[in-house]
Amino acid sequence: MSTPTLRDRLKPAELVVVSAVIGLFTGLVVMMSSRDWVLSAVSFGVVFIICLVVMAMFVLAIKPNKNELLDIEELDNSPH
DSSP: OOOOOOHHHHHHHHHHHHHHHHHHHHHHHHHHHHHOOHHHHHHHHHEEEHHHHOOOOOOOHHOOOOOHHHHHHHHHSSOO
16 A cells, blocks of 8 residues: 655645634734734634635545546555
């Protein structure tokens, strides 16, 4: 069985980092406009979770292409 590539292993971390950056941007915008730390922290958390869930749903919705389907079938039929 082949080990996953570095890109495959870092994909979840990539989604978390992108969500955190979007949440941080939102938190900073709210902080600059309202000057309220609690509102800024809450907006960061809400946007972070929403972005993380939406991007995870997009990843789950992507259908594998022909090469990926062949690779999946090879791995399923390999004896071990």
